[in-house]
Amino acid sequence: MLKEATGLAGGALLFSPLGMPILFHGISGIVVGGAGLFVANAVMKQVKDLLPTQPSSIQTEVNQTEE
Numbered sequence: 001m002l003k004e005a006t007g008l009a010g011g012a013l014l015f016s017p018l019g020m021p022i023l024f025h026g027i028s029g030i031v032v033g034g035a036g037l038f039v040a041n042a043v044m045k046q047v048k049d050l051l052p053t054q055p056s057s058i059q060t061e062v063n064q065t066e067e
Contacts, residue, residue, distance in 0.1 A: 009040075 025032075 005044075
């Protein structure tokens, strides 16, 4: 899932307002873009940690239907 999201975001990044400074400003643009991607990755990890995993959700549903 993360690999597909990264590929999609990478393609969209080149055409976004963030992508232009990376292309036009060289190293400083890469630093700013890298910082933005680092923050986005941290947010995605926090969201992933908050979401319940699929097997526990299924197990909860099975336990509720047995009662």
